[in-house]
Amino acid sequence: MKIDPRHFEGFNRVLTGVVVPRPIAFVSTMSASGQVNLSPFSFFNAVCSDPPTLAFSCSRYAPGWPDKRKDTLAHIEETGEFVVNLVVDDIAEAMNQTAAEYHTEVSEFGVAGLTPAPSDLVRPPRVAESPVNMECRLNQVVNIGEGRRQNGLVIGEIVLLHIRDDIISGHHIDHQKLRPVGRLAGNMYCHTDHVFELTRPVYLYRPGD
């Protein structure tokens, strides 16, 4: 079967079903007036190591509302700051509680029973229950798509990374302790506790190749 995205109703469900598993950015933001927001995004990844850079994509408008903008993107465009908290097994259900399209005045920290912890370099708080928090400054927002379907690809530089001490030893991250959650399609998720190793082959370049 071949699928032309332009002529396949609901192609998004196929796309998010095959690009799996995706890590989940649990993004905390604060508006200029001090309103805090927390929401999950799985169109997310690390995209550059130097400067250390993350990207996630947020649709501009909230589904189900006539004209409400998603708070995450609005706050980031207003302030240029956000924190990406990693979603792990222990906070998966709390993360899910934050994903409804609440009024801007609602702080999802309260909805999900999560604890805001002060950040060092940016104003949005961190999620205390998440073992990894990345304080970020906005590099740029790249608009993708048009009108009500438009997404903002948020590209941000990590200016400070917090990690729970028992998870890191030198440069080594203990994934058995980290227990990150992967998103599959729709409401399906996976654990990442079954891991395996592949040694990468080395090809040595010789002049004349």
Ligand SMILES: Cc1cc2nc3c(=O)[nH]c(=O)nc-3n(C[C@H](O)[C@H](O)[C@H](O)COP(=O)(O)O)c2cc1C
């Ligand atoms: C696991 C998960 C991943 C999600 N990923 C995205 C995403 O990548 N982009 C997006 O726009 N919305 C995504 N959503 C929906 C947003 O989290 C939801 O619209 C959220 O309420 C945005 O709220 P805000 O207005 O507070 O920013 C996701 C929801 C869940 C549960």
